[in-house]
Amino acid sequence: MAGAETSMGDIQRGNTLPNGDVYVGNFAGLVPHGFGKYMWTDGTLYFGEWDTSKMTGKGVIQWPSGASYDGDLSGGFIDGTGTFKGVDGSVYKGSWRMNKKHGRGTMVYANSDTYEGLWNEGLPDGFGKYTWNGGNIYIGSWKSGKMNGRGVMRWTNGDTLDCNWLNGLAHGKGFCKYASGACYVGTWDRGLKDGQGLFYQPGSKLPYNLEVSESVTDQDVASASGSSNENINNDLSFLLQRLCNMWRIRSLFHRPRRISNGTTPVLDDNSGNLLSQDSSTEPVSTDESLQDNGGDKVLVYEREYVQGVLISEKPKDHDSGMLHSSKTQENIWQKQAGGPMETIFKGHRSYYLMLNLQLGIRYTVGKITPVPLREVRSNDFGPRARIRMYFPCEGSQYTPPHCSVNFFWKDYCPMVFRNLREMFHIDAADYMMSICGDDSLKELSSPGKSGSIFYLSQDERFVIKTLRKSELKILLKMLPKYYNHVRAYDNTLITKFFGVHRITLKAGRKVRFVVMGNMFCTELRIHRKYDLKGSTQGRSTKKENINENTTLKDLDLSYVFHVDKPWREALFRQISLDCMFLESQSIIDYSMLLGIHFRAPYHLKTASSEQGSLERCGIPDDDLLDYEDKNSWKGFLLVAHEPGTTVGGSHIRGSMVRASEAGYEEVDLVLPGNGRYRVQLGVNMPARAQKVREDMNTELENPGTIEEYDVVLYLGIIDILQEYNVSKRVEHAVKSLKFDPFSISAVDPSTYSKRFINFLEKVFPEQG
Template identity: 90%
Template sequence: MATGEASTGNIQRGSTLPNGDIYVGNFAGLVPHGFGKYMWTDGTLYYGEWDTSKMTGRGEIQWPSGASYDGDLCGGFIDGTGTFKGVDGSLYKGSWRMNKKHGMGTMVYANSDTYEGFWNEGLPDGFGKYTWADGNTYIGRWKSGKMNGRGVMKWTNGDTLDCNWLNGLAHGKGFCKYSSGACYIGTWDRGLKDGHGMFYQPGSKMPCNLEVSECVTDHDVSSASSSGNENVNSGLLFLLQKLCNTWRIRSLFHRPRRISNGTAPVFDDNSGNRLSEDSSTVPLTTGECLQDNVADKVLVYEREYVQGVLISEKPKGHDSGMPDSSKSHDQTLQKQAGGPMETIYRGHRSYYLMLNLQLGIRYTVGKITPVPLREVRSNDFGPRARIRMYFPSEGSQYTPPHCSVNFFWKDYCPMVFRNLREMFHIDAADYMMSLCGDDSLKELSSPGKSGSIFYLSQDERFVIKTLRKAELKILLKMLPKYYNHVRAYDNTLITKFFGVHRITLKGGRKVRFVVMGNMFCTELRIHRKYDLKGSTQGRSTKKQNINENTTLKDLDLSYVFHVDKPWRDALIRQISLDCMFLESQSIIDYSMLLGIHFRAPSHLKTSSSHQNSLESGISDTDLLQYEEKSSWKGFLLVAHEPGTTVGGSHIRGSMVRASEAGYEEVDLVLPGTGRFRVQLGVNMPARALKVREDMNTELENPDNIEEYDVVLYLGIIDILQEYNVSKRVEHAVKSLKFDPLSISAVDPSSYAKRFVKFLESVFPEQY
């Protein structure tokens, strides 16, 4: 802003500045100061307070476009509390910071939509309520202008959905309540039901306490109270304190379609008021349960969805594992939708163990990272290759004070595992943040067959497993050969180890851990998991024990998988090489962990090719040309474009090449999901064909489809069991009763041959 003419501080009326602007008001020396009126040459007008040439205090701005602002300013910026009227008729009343909506405020859009809640840098961010012009509402958390986190969507017909949200779409655990009294508890994936869930028909006995999760935190309320907008947002503060505690769920989720109004997201149903026969609602009051009034009718069903398509529905009796009505909402979701995991909280049996583990890893990685990277040496594997440290709670010269119990820490072969992490492009800072950040680890509630306990990092990149002393010895013994094998074969399918540690607690109790890569760390939902050994004795799962989280076995597998010939050849070759290594180390009892993501049957999908091309970033012309020559139905394979794909977790090495793409490296495009880098055992598209009837694992649907488009994830796990004396005895004893070739405990050579032969049958060669 240009300065005014020389003045003695008296009001100067009609003062024209050298740049053509006009100022009428008080001056302090040569600059506007106090109260005044300023008009720019473009017609913009400000009427209010000044502080040494800066608009500061209360004032009103009017723009030539017709927009206006009335409220606080500071240092020449809109800053504080004020009201903005847009040229399109929109109205915002609330907090500002540096010309952007920031803090608490209410926005009425030009199309009569309304948002009340927190803002950050001009976008809804935090807790808020959005009301569409047609009466639909969303109450919950936002991030960068989109529904993100826990929230509740309510439609004018009474349907509501309590769910986690991601980028404006339902994503994660949730439950919906219909006006008929029906209820569905399950999971959503990017706006579509996906995976297993429970459906309760009207009149059935369903879980009580289906209430909206506590959306408001003390931080939200304190932030609102201290924002300085008590007068402007008193109604919103009341909303923050009371609204989430009074809503009750009665919902059906409709996938929203984005409609641009220029500022905030607005949504509309893709298919009108109702998506399915479930689309009707009735409210539930606190603690209310609908009782089963018809004892002789099946009113509860186990359902399975694949990307919004219902592929399986089975009646569920009251005596066959139906959630008890006394269970809380969180317990029900944990059992039905979230997997057998629980976040480790203060007071949890593993809480202090987790803190000790995080402290030790942070110390070790921080100590080894500054050391210049070098090739490992023979003494990096020996008994001297250890880091030992005592961690007293009050701290020491080398360790920080902490709120856990005193413990001794031992880290094995730190330089070796540092190099292994480097091989798989794992940044030290990311590694520590994943395992030792502010978030807690998650514990698998059911231990493995060996009694080992599994923990998962919050970002699910890493798995931590407790080891028996014998397993630790085997791992350290085989570590030099393991290191050389992993370095020689980029695409090895063997478990990736990233650290081995031991914690010694008071009283001498020792707990040993190994940190591994999670092969199922993917944006795609894993619908089936199989643990395949190639043996048949005891390799099936009881039907009553099967749920969404069950890892099935060899005899449960009712599919074979057709993959592109180059991929099949590379896969069998790598499996053979990995088995040769394990055989050389006298290892048995390993298995192939296979994860399957099913794509919804193509003819049941409603998305058009045009919509698919928009979501995948492929032009319509390229899409049509590819579809004409492609035999893949549920996904697309396109030439690899570096930097555009979502890579697998902890993978490296060359990409597999597709014969359909002229033997080029390819990316997997899943419309509506993303673009994925295809590598051996990671993001591998295939066709699953049913080869036998098995009601335990059959994917049922009304059309009896026998072929599915799938994405596969696979790796060799459990490689720490030697063929020792006890296994020889087990083999001898079981051979008296069963076929010696059908049992798991056989010599390493026989085990490897049987393992490879079985997987060759699972991935048959196409002619």
């Protein structure tokens, strides 16, 4: 800038202000206006344009530390476009808003790393390219300074990973292409391969939707980076799409969870090498292992990982057609890789229904929350306990204008469900933000035969299910007894209901919803899900219908689970109480939803990696010593509970379970590499899974290699809205003519309850 060489003598010859600052330049009355030079008492120097005492226009700021800024200012703030040079040698050139990097910009860090892309409130946020000084490159989405969302990582060794990212680590579906030509398609969990996937040897034929179709060059990146400021978002989006089109796997990806703020836009080791080290050591079968029984070369393998440890590998069946027919390849891949949910977007069949639901819940919760909390009364359950409202598009005296379709809204028993939410410490504002915030809901594929549609809030805390009219009647009929049962038993395993609503569209179509707690809202990956009823007729899943998102059934379960003795006693005490309640309401067809998080097999881990993971969890040295001596839990560590330090279960209240191995104290579960979790009944419960027979539908490991796993369990009783009515009696009579009457699901409530408990007692046997 023109005045940059102005000497300190010029400033000192200016006017000294009453506060000791010095100003030389033009005035408007008594305040600086126009061009001038200003020096504060701490030595900070500014020379540039002013507007009625505010730095506004072009200017240069020099701080005593040696940092400087040259660019636009507005209202006394750095605002516009400019260049900042830090004391450490870092340089940022780009857009600013109120003293913070905001918009498009390029940052060259002191260690020579470079970020080029979008910023928000001083942190990389949006689309951008990060280049480490070692040459590794990431191009994709950022959130609060960390890689978050869809993106592609390219390492100097030639490996490339196209994946979803969360908090700086690969997290979700992804496709890794190695420099050797090998490929792995599967799931990552916090930077580690986790779950089922397909490994393609070099030279193997990829499915049609994974074949390389084009490449992205450095010229493409430079072209996008040189675009105008207003087009940067579109240009980088286009660039990312081109990267993703290198492998056509759009169906793999879903929006990740929101993450906490970060401060450093790099991986854990500040080099981008964390995942490259994992990928560069991808095991490749020897030539001998590439031969199948017929002597043909096997190029594709089905693999399963648990926290980065390979526990299963088998050749892909040639008969599946994946190696021969490109059309069959695409169909099979889409079926296996397609996720269990999709974000509802504009144009989606459920888009306007979602908007109506969000509008109605926001209205109801906002209306009931200011009412002072009180005990539920009998008239809070009656037919008059309803809130009804019409929502025209143009708005009304009571409702805001909206961009959806006209609809009528009905909210059932609002005071009852308000008290239920209070029981589980669900804040009204959090509840509305979770369901009615800026983010869309996600639609899940239905796990049952009811035809219900399931939606999931973006933070995954709540499940919203459509109800049949008969189910709504049953729920409202049992609601008083349900409320008393939930209030009496803090640790009940029965589904948590938080709201019941109905939307009536202009054509007269009525859609009923119930909002429930998501029992699988956990930071841990759920590797297997089972829906267990205790019946056997029709309770298995066809092998061709199974993928990692499938909810399996009774006959698919090939494990028993050993838990601490006090936990088992508390578990079955609560199951018996819950079943007694359901039996009193003539309810059948309910099931135990069981979610399993597998830990990596202990004997496949090294002691050093295990201890390092514990140290990263912040476990004291004394506890580490106890951990090394405690062989019974192997991959787990149980420590005395410390309030405020653990991750609790979603919508869980009541007392914690006590562990006999910890002196019958309330305990926290420490998972190496993950964190510390509060252990409660049915939530974060560590157990030992023991293989009792060969799984009918999936192969989890090489036979004879592993017989037991450390697992974390999540349990809950679901589907409690089916009465034993006339139609169920007829179903029982008809099916009994063909099948064993005790094997079918439709039996009387007393028989159903006993059979259900007896089956679970076999799943959770007593330890000898």
